[in-house]
Amino acid sequence: MSKKDYYEILGISKGASAEEIKKAYRKKAIQYHPDKNPGDKEAEENFKMAAEAYEVLSDADKKARYDQYGHAAFDGAGGFGGGHHMNMDDIFSQFGDIFGSAFGGGFSGFGGGFSGGGQRRVKGSNLRIKVKLTLEEIVNGVEKKVKVKRKVQAKGVTYKTCPTCNGSGQIMKVANTILGRMQTATTCTTCSGSGQILDHKPSGADAYGMIMEDDTVSIKIPAGVVDGMQLKVSGKGNEAPGSNSIPGDLIVAIEEQEHEFLKREGENLHYDLYISIAEAALGVSKEIEAVGGKVRIKLDEGIQSGKILRLRGKGVPSLNGYGNGDLLVHVNVWTPKKLSKEQKEFFEKMLNDENFKPSPEKDDKSFFEKVKDMFS
Structure with a gap:
């Protein structure tokens, strides 16, 4: 998928409102819709890029991360990101209502997320886990293998067309209103919009033909992630019932473990180095x-x-x-709290010594100036 700027893809500015973002996406989606451009691979790619841009910019959290880090906020193998690696099923499942009416509610091209009658592919629910990372793992990047329990279709399960909606996933209702007879489409309650119901249920499966299964998922986490960031592994969430369903995603929340000596501030690290008065006076090499x-x-x-x-x-x-x-090393000269008799005598002699009197030079910055420099 292209790394083209999301704002440029939708033809909007960074200050665009949520309504302007939605309007711009709908315009692009209609322009490049597969029903309007059958067999046009370039149009298909533009259609996917527009959906990818909209998925990120329409979500306040994802938009904030994108504005701060760009595409890198969603980088990582295994389908991380906002809309990276979105397929047609994902697009029509998530955003079909935005432009579906412009094409009669149907979709027929590129493998189909909708059937001719408007059937929508059911997507399984997302799973969420938290992964703890050390500072070393964050700096170097890491691949983690995690065990998750996810719902999957039981082996041997079969489904058949829903008799209530005849596989469309929707039921048409006609109501008399003051404006006349109006027809509306509602989700079929028998099949929950999937267009299919359970035909054969294997032993141990639930009423939808699903079982819980342990799965090991490999997650490649890029270097530089921050505490609280969420990454996505596509297709590793719960599966959904039905022969034409697609699995949900695995959402990975990053938790940064505190380092014993180093403190992180954005991309910088801080280290407090304590030295003695003698070391400060004489100079020293330290690890x-x-x-x-x-x-x-x-x-x-x-x-x-x-x-x-x-x-x-x-x-x-x-x-x-x-x-x-x-790495910012903060030097702290340690003053001893207890002195021997000989040590006290030494420092008493130094009270009036010119070398021991504070005499800051112009190049010696104050504490507040150092703090200002550190954050600038």
């Missing part, structure tokens, strides 16, 4: 924690408490693919 192992840094003699050292590229990868953030 610090970093993702993937320890890193040795050199502290100049006379380094001040509050100094921030920036190790470029040692942070978290950008979801947009713009490189890595930085």
Whole structure:
């Protein structure tokens, strides 16, 4: 699927309202609808791209993530994303009501999500799980294998055409109103809109021919994900009854585990380094924690408490693919709380020593200036 900008696909600006987004999608959907462009592969591709763009931009949460991270917010193998890898069945199942009336409620091309009589393919319900990730896994990306319990059709189950709606999934009702006789279509209550009912139920199956089954799903999680982000694995949710149904999706919520030493702030990492007064005065080489192992840094003699050292590229990868953030090392000079008699005598002698009197230079920034620099 193309990585073309979603706003450009629908021909709208970033500030478009929800109604403008829906209107723009309907226009594109009608323009490239398969019934209007039979056998046109380019039109089919444009039709899918428009649906993909609409699925993301019509959802406030997905739109916010897309505006912040672009397509990278939904990247990942296995069908992650907003509308990535959507097929015709998904499109007509989710958005058919937006433009179906423009084509008589029917769809016949490209494998069909609708039958000629307007039957809609039933999609199974989504499953949701939470995956805990360490900071190392977030920085490097990881493939996780998780066990899920999902509803699947029992082996040997068969279905037959619903006698109530004759397979259309809908029942037409005519009502007398002050405006005259009006015809409306409602979902068939016998088959729940699938157009099929259970014909043969295997042993152990429920009233819909379904059983619970353990499944192992492999999830490829890209580097740089954030806590609370949701990824989607298409087709790994619950199946639905019926021979022409499609399974739901597996929604994966990311939970970031706290690191023992490193604190994450977006793509940057923070590390608090504590050194003694002697180390600060003399200068020293220290090992610090970093993702993937320890890193040795050199502290100049006379380094001040509050100094921030920036190790470029040692942070978290950008979801947009713009490189890595930085590791910020915060130097803290530790003042001893208890001193021996000899130590007290030494510091008492230094009270009036010129070298021990605070004498900040113009280059030495205040605490507030350092905080400002850190967030700029």
